[in-house]
Amino acid sequence: MDRLQLERKQVWIYLLALLAGLLLGNAWPQIGPILERLLWPVLILLLYATFLQVPLLHLRVAVVDRRFVGLVLLGNFVLLPLLVWALLQWLPADPAIRLGVLLVLLVPCTDWFITFSQLGGGNVPRAIAVTPLNLLLQLLLLPAYLWLLADAEISVALSIVDMWPALLVIGLPLALAALSERWLDVHPAHAMWRERLAWWPVPLLAVVIVLIAATQVVAVRGALGLLPVLVPVFLAFLLFAALLAKLLARLSQLPTDQARTLAFSLGTRNSFLVLPFALALPAGWETVAVVIVLQSLVELFGMLFYLWWIPRRLFK
Structure with missing residues (x-):
């Protein structure tokens, strides 16, 4: 099996992982504290491996094609936040649910969207080139988006005192990846x-x-009743993101391969990056991490549809 085949099958791997975690948590609930301590180092390794695939020190390459980059940034950081605000109105008033949706839908993907761009006939060099800019801007803009869109209860939960472990878990692998890239x-x-x-x-x-599934069994069970609410919201995001890419590509007369890449950039979100924030929240906010994992699974199934729809129907 090559790496592309592994990434094609990732949705099934994650579903099996979710099931295995739930079974483990139900069978041996006493090992929860041990698994929680393992979670942070595994997250650091995950983020380091992910960030190392991003050309962090080559921002200059990202802005060579200003039209394409401008559309990616307009879609991801101006128009999609407006869509997220609109979708937020359809959610229940539960602040944990709203925070989970905000965290995961406001940050564009910087990793597997490249794979899907390749599988869907997109422009891989431009996908790779724009990732460091997407990563930098989402780190800078996410606090501003949350300040604008979140209510007071959410803002209290995101205090800097509680968030410092998440900032460390993100900052450490980011710095190590930049140093590794320089060394390479x-x-x-x-x-x-x-x-x-x-x-x-x-x-x-x-x-x-x-x-996560093994340590948050109770939260996962509680979130099952939210599926009829959350899944349509996540599906609506995928649909409108693709249609937005179609509109932007048509108005700017973007080449077909770049238009496909734009659609995958707008449709995929960076769940890796926001998971540490969700896991650093105080007790009572466990649903946030479950919402993020659920969105990732819905998105991966959505990408299977994208891989058929985008090259064959939306951008032929």
Whole structure:
């Protein structure tokens, strides 16, 4: 099996991981504290392997094609936040549910959208080039979006005192990935290190899902009743994101391969990045992490549809 085949099958891997975690948590609830301690180092490894695939030190490459980059940024950081605000009106008043939706839908993906762009006939070099800009802007803008869109109860839960572990879990692998990229630029003979680590995100995310499901069994059970509310919201996001890409591509006369890449960028979200914030929240907010995992699963099934719809119907 090559890496592309592994990534094609990731949705089934994650579903099995979710089931395995629930069975583990039900059978041995006493191991919950041990699994919670394992979760943070696994997340650090996951984020490091993911960030290393992003050309963090090559922002200059991202802005070569200003039209394409401008559309990606307009869609991800101006128009989609407006869509998220509109979708928020259809959600129940539960602040944990709203926070989970805000966290996961406001940040564009910087990893598997490249894979889906490749599978869907998109422009992979441009997908790779724009990822560091997407990553940098989402880190800078997410606090502003939450301040604008979240209510007071959510703002209290996101206090800096509670969030410092999440900031460390994100900042440490980000810094290590940047240093590793610099080292690889100086020593290109070791580029195989990056290729080997490119295999890690799928199995590591599966481990993260197992650990979350096993330690949050009660929250997962409680979230089952939310499926009729959350799944339509996540599906609506996928639909409107693709239609938005179609509109932007038509208005700007974007080439077909770039238009497909734009659609995958707008449709995929960065659940890896926001999971640490969800897990750092105080007791009573466990639903936030469950919402993020649920969105990831819905998105992956949505990508299977995207891979048929985008190259064959939306952007032929």
